[in-house]
Amino acid sequence: MKRRTLLERGAWSSLLLVAGCGGDSSQSSGPGGSDSATPGASGAARPTGGGTLTVATADDIKSLDTAVAYDTWSTSVVHACTRRLVDYSPAGDLIPDLAEKWDVSADGVEYRFHLKSGQTYADGAQITAAHFKAALDRVRDPKVASPGASFYSGIKSITAPSAAELVVTLKAAEPTFLNVVGLTFAAPVKPGGKTEWPSPSGPYQVESYEQGDKVVLTRNPSHEAARQWVERIVVQLKVEEALQLTRFKGGEVDLLGSIPAAEWARISADRNALKNVIQDAVNQTWYLGFNTEKKPWKDARVRRAAGLAIDRARLKQFAGPSEPASGVLPPHVPGASPDRAVPQPDPEGAKKLLAEAGFPTGLPKASGGTLWLADNERYRRIAEAIQSDLAGVGIPIELRAVTFREYLEGYRNQADCWFGGWYPDYPDAGNFLEPVLHSRAIPPKGSNAARYRSQTVDSLLDTAHKTPAGDDRNKMYLQAEMSILNDAPWIPLLYEVEARYFREGVSGVSVHPVWRQILTGISKSG
Numbered sequence: 001m002k003r004r005t006l007l008e009r010g011a012w013s014s015l016l017l018v019a020g021c022g023g024d025s026s027q028s029s030g031p032g033g034s035d036s037a038t039p040g041a042s043g044a045a046r047p048t049g050g051g052t053l054t055v056a057t058a059d060d061i062k063s064l065d066t067a068v069a070y071d072t073w074s075t076s077v078v079h080a081c082t083r084r085l086v087d088y089s090p091a092g093d094l095i096p097d098l099a100e101k102w103d104v105s106a107d108g109v110e111y112r113f114h115l116k117s118g119q120t121y122a123d124g125a126q127i128t129a130a131h132f133k134a135a136l137d138r139v140r141d142p143k144v145a146s147p148g149a150s151f152y153s154g155i156k157s158i159t160a161p162s163a164a165e166l167v168v169t170l171k172a173a174e175p176t177f178l179n180v181v182g183l184t185f186a187a188p189v190k191p192g193g194k195t196e197w198p199s200p201s202g203p204y205q206v207e208s209y210e211q212g213d214k215v216v217l218t219r220n221p222s223h224e225a226a227r228q229w230v231e232r233i234v235v236q237l238k239v240e241e242a243l244q245l246t247r248f249k250g251g252e253v254d255l256l257g258s259i260p261a262a263e264w265a266r267i268s269a270d271r272n273a274l275k276n277v278i279q280d281a282v283n284q285t286w287y288l289g290f291n292t293e294k295k296p297w298k299d300a301r302v303r304r305a306a307g308l309a310i311d312r313a314r315l316k317q318f319a320g321p322s323e324p325a326s327g328v329l330p331p332h333v334p335g336a337s338p339d340r341a342v343p344q345p346d347p348e349g350a351k352k353l354l355a356e357a358g359f360p361t362g363l364p365k366a367s368g369g370t371l372w373l374a375d376n377e378r379y380r381r382i383a384e385a386i387q388s389d390l391a392g393v394g395i396p397i398e399l400r401a402v403t404f405r406e407y408l409e410g411y412r413n414q415a416d417c418w419f420g421g422w423y424p425d426y427p428d429a430g431n432f433l434e435p436v437l438h439s440r441a442i443p444p445k446g447s448n449a450a451r452y453r454s455q456t457v458d459s460l461l462d463t464a465h466k467t468p469a470g471d472d473r474n475k476m477y478l479q480a481e482m483s484i485l486n487d488a489p490w491i492p493l494l495y496e497v498e499a500r501y502f503r504e505g506v507s508g509v510s511v512h513p514v515w516r517q518i519l520t521g522i523s524k525s526g
Contacts, residue, residue: 049219051524052232053506056244056253057517060212060237066187066198067139067146073257075184076517077215077235081198081205082187085113085132085166086178092283092332092427092513094178098127098188098201099166108173108468109156111181113166121190122200122220129160131188131199136168138195139185148185151425175468179426203520204233212238217519229508230524248501254524255509256501257517262377264320267501276502279321280511283330283432284423284496286322288371288386292489293451294416296367301357302395303488308343308350309393310386312493318381321499325492328433328481332513334469335429335477342485342492350393362394369416375401382493383419412449420449421496427514429477430465437461437484450489457483 061074069078085099099113119127136158139146154177157169170177180186190199197206203226204217217233219226236253241260247253259267259277267273288306290297297303312324327340343349354362368390373383383399390397397417402410411418424432435441438461441448457480464476484490498511508521 049227049229049523050231052234053230053255053519053522053524054234054236054253055255055257055519056236056239056247057257058239058241058244061209061215061235062211064197064206064209064215065195066135066184066189067144067148067195069184070147072516073235073237076515076519077206077217078184078187078198079515080202080217080233080519081200081220082184082202083119084182084184084187085115086182088182088427088512088514090510090512094182097182102178108175109170111168111170111177113168115164115166117164119201120222122205122222124222125190126163127188127201128163129166130163131190132166132186133158133160134189134191135186138189146185148180148183151180151183151185173466175466175473176426176428176431179428179431183426203229207232226520228523229520230522233519233522235519248503251503254503254506255522259321259499259501264499273501276504276506277499278502278509278511279497279499280513281323281331281495281497282423282511282513282516283332283427284421285325285328285330285492286319286382286419286421286494286496287325287328288417288491288493289411289415289420289450290417290489290491291415291449291451292453294369296357296359296363297369297417299357300487301353302359302363303491304486305350305353305357305393306390306395307488307491308346308353309389309395310491310493311345311389312342314389315382315385315493318378318385319494320378321497322494323497325495328437328484328490328492329429329477330432330495333424333427333429333432335474335481337474337478340478340481340485345389347393350395354394359394363396365396366398368395368397370398370400372400372402372407372411372415372418374404374407379419386419386493412443412447415449418449419493423496429474429481430461433477433480433484434461434465437489452484452487452489454483454487456480457487 057073059073061077062071063069063074064077066078069075083098085097086094087097089095098115098119100116101114103112115129121127136152138144139148140152154170154174155168156171159167188199188201193199200220203220203223205220207216207218209215214237215235219231244256245263248256290303292298316322316324326342329336371383373379380401387397387399411420422436436447437452439453439458442451460476460480464473467473500509500511502509505525507523510518512518
């Protein structure tokens with residue numbers, strides 16, 4: 001099982017995910033398929049890939065329009081079919097893609113991108129700067145109603161002085177502008193092409209798409225690196241987990257995008273099965289959140305006591321692939337520091353804090369309120385473990401498992417506390433923290449369901465937001481995070497680790513910290 005530990009990894013409005021780079025890099029030229037890293041580029045004969053890769057998922061694809069696609073699998077398919085000005089490396093770092101280089105004005109408001117020469121769509125037509133302008137114009141068009149429009153609201157003007165030069169002027173300096181240029185919303189749009197499918201600038205193109213059934217991709221003959229990869233990719237949609245496993249074991253499916261928790265226990269104990277598993281952390285933190293306006297959670301000492309009561313290592317037994325969290329920010333987000341360390345379980349310390357808060361014998365029955373969670377077997381097991389740990393120090397809580405739709409409304413407006421997960425649109429500490437822990441994001445304006453207010457944290461987040469990427473910015477986010485950990489509106493529990501299960505003969509499978517489900521770079525033999 002090829003995998004790097006979390007400490008080796010330095011370092012979409014944001015989307016709440018309550019659902020639940022390893023890989024053979026010699027098989028892939030990176031997540032965007034940049035030709036510069038193509039194996040054999042030294043002049044040796046290039047291997048030719050082929051065959052069909054069949055993938056199964058319980059999810060559906062809601063749209064393949066680059067301006068609209070936003071959920072995990074829609075984005076995964078669009079990513080496989082497009083390239084952008086910049087992309088993210090397997091470690092989650094920004095790297096050049098179709099932009100060879102770019103210049104930024106001294107005041108940080110003008111970005112001048114210089115495109116690589118000879119880049120084409122699947123039909124051989126040249127990709128030009130005007131196509132990127134068309135994409136950015138379209139995603140900002142109110143008639144399109146793109147869920148990514150807000151990411152580009154800071155653009156003042158866009159021009160394409162030549163086929164190889166794109167100039168974007170911002171209303172004000174925005175240190176994370178390159179991050180949003182790297183999202184699939186900003187993939188080039190070919191003039192005259194149908195917008196319901198992506199213009200095929202990437203390794204693959206859409207052959208067919210039947211919502212709720214399957215999407216079929218074929219290799220882009222103009223993409224050099226993709227020649228080593230599978231010729232076709234079939235993604236089977238809305239396949240229940242039990243049926244996924246049946247098809248996988250029967251040889252009808254080559255790759256499972258996730259492993260059911262019940263099956264994970266068996267696989268993780270089987271050395272032979274683990275040879276066909278890739279797992280790694282993605283940018284998601286699971287946490288226990290508190291409504292800081294409700295008793296008893298108004299008192300930070302009670303919240304900190306809850307944090308000392310929870311055994312993260314034990315939670316991992318019920319969560320499947322995961323890692324105990326060392327902080328709020330997940331490990332692939334710049335600013336996440338290995339020096340952070342949430343306290344180890346300390347039941348006696350928890351009881352002492354409760355006594356200081358006026359509860360020397362623990363909280364009265366049911367006074368801890370109700371913990372909300374989405375109704376899912378995995379989440380129920382985790383929530384029951386949390387409930388047990390809290391009860392052990394004198395914090396009794398009730399559990400309320402509801403549908404996902406009910407959860408989204410309830411955790412923001414009704415819950416005393418809740419089990420949740422947060423995943424940013426791109427790897428940036430501000431994109432992670434501001435939507436959920438800045439006071440201006442308190443509902444109904446945002447997703448700060450904890451109703452957490454801290455002038456110190458607000459000031460640090462606001463200043464860091466305007467500071468260019470680098471050590472100074474990261475230090476501010478670290479200070480903000482340490483204040484948040486001390487105030488404990490959230491108790492970080494686990495970092496999400498995603499696992500892929502593939503058949504013999506399949507290689508190049510990876511978990512990407514930003515793109516999560518990634519279909520590029522995969523080869524198949526036999």
